[in-house]
Amino acid sequence: MTLKKYKFNYYLNVNINKPLILFLHGFMGNINEFDEAIELLAEDFSYLTLDLPGHGKTQVLGSDEYYKIEPTAQAIINLLDELKIDKCHLIGYSMGGRLALYLTLHFPERFIKVVLESASPGLATEPDRLERVRRDAQIARKLSRSIIQTDFATFLSNWYSQPIFGSIKNHPEFERLLENRLQNHLTELTKSLQFMGTGNQPSLWEKLKDNTTPLLLVAGENDQKFRDINTEIANICKLAQLKVISNTAHNIHFENPVEFVQNIKDFFNKQ
Secondary structure (H helix, E strand, O other): OEEOOEEOOEEEEOOOOOOEEEEEOOOOOOOOOOHHHHHHHOOOOEEEEEOOOOOOOOEEOOOHHHHOHHHHHHHHHHHHHHOOOOOEEEEEEOHHHHHHHHHHHHOHHHEEEEEEEOOOOOOOOHHHHHHHHHHHHHHHHHHHOOOOHHHHHHHHHHHOOOHHHOOHHHOOOHHHHHHHHOOOOHHHHHHHHHHHOOOOOOOOHHHHHHOOOOEEEEEEOOOHHHHHHHHHHHHHOOOEEEEEEOOOOOOHHHHOHHHHHHHHHHHHHOO
16 A cells, blocks of 8 residues: 555455454564464454565655654554554564554554563663664664675574574574565665664653553563563553563564463453
8 A cells, every 4th residue: 555655565354343453573574474473363353464664565655764763653553544443452573562662652542452572662862872873874784785695694693693582593483584584675674774773763761651551561581681671661651561471582472472472362352
């Protein structure tokens, strides 16, 4: 669907009289990010998945500014309007979790309950944001130098060696995850990292205290960095609850989809 500066690739599955969930994938993910979780949820929920700007088959038709979180969030609201979706549940992972939190705090009337998986409100101080922009620019340069597919595969192997991902490379389905990531276009990923990276995102820490939407914060037992961030969010945000999933790191829905989905069902179905 073409909306002003975007041409969105999305998939909408409507299960009559079942509540709808909007899924937002993480960096280097795509429309298929949550397939396993969706399979476990499909009997009880409708769902909408999409490729975010810089990923999959979605196209940014405007300038590079349209890769940023603010216009992306507005475009998603416009997409919901076009699809006549007034309110829905929302699930976001990592980068998609940061976007989901932005949507929740700026468009609270559109979301019933929200799940944030391994997400953050951004960086609180200007020096931290500037340092992150510098680091992301370095990573973007590495990505842009990945001329052939084997270079990209090497980049991915290094990416998933980061401590937040724990032992994900030992997962029996890790090669399938890599194949999924390899479907993206390097130039587009570079723009996403440059313009929607954590350093370029406006800090949401100050807005947390004003949140009016029930939040489930999901963090992996082996992802200490995001356990700490989400503990802090839960302490600030009265309507937020934290669930730590055992034997997982950053990518919880991939490492343990069954427990991930059970927590979602418990949260969404609770009156």
